[in-house]
Amino acid sequence: ADELSGLRTGSIYTCHNTGRKGYETMKDILGDRLQYLRAGEELNF
Known part of the structure; x- marks a missing residue:
């Protein structure tokens, strides 16, 4: 998360591979920049 x-x-x-603890740690560092992608969700670019 520090590098990101x-x-x-x-x-x-x-997504789920990060795990809950990993996600919470990353969220503390990245704040609103970190988004959780759930199964079935789509990203449009």
Whole structure:
């Protein structure tokens, strides 16, 4: 998460593989930039 926070990017998506503790740790560092992608959700670019 520390390395990701230094990237010049918008949202960062994670999913169930990250695990709850990992997600919470990353959320503390990345704040609103971190988004959780659930099964069946779609991203449109």
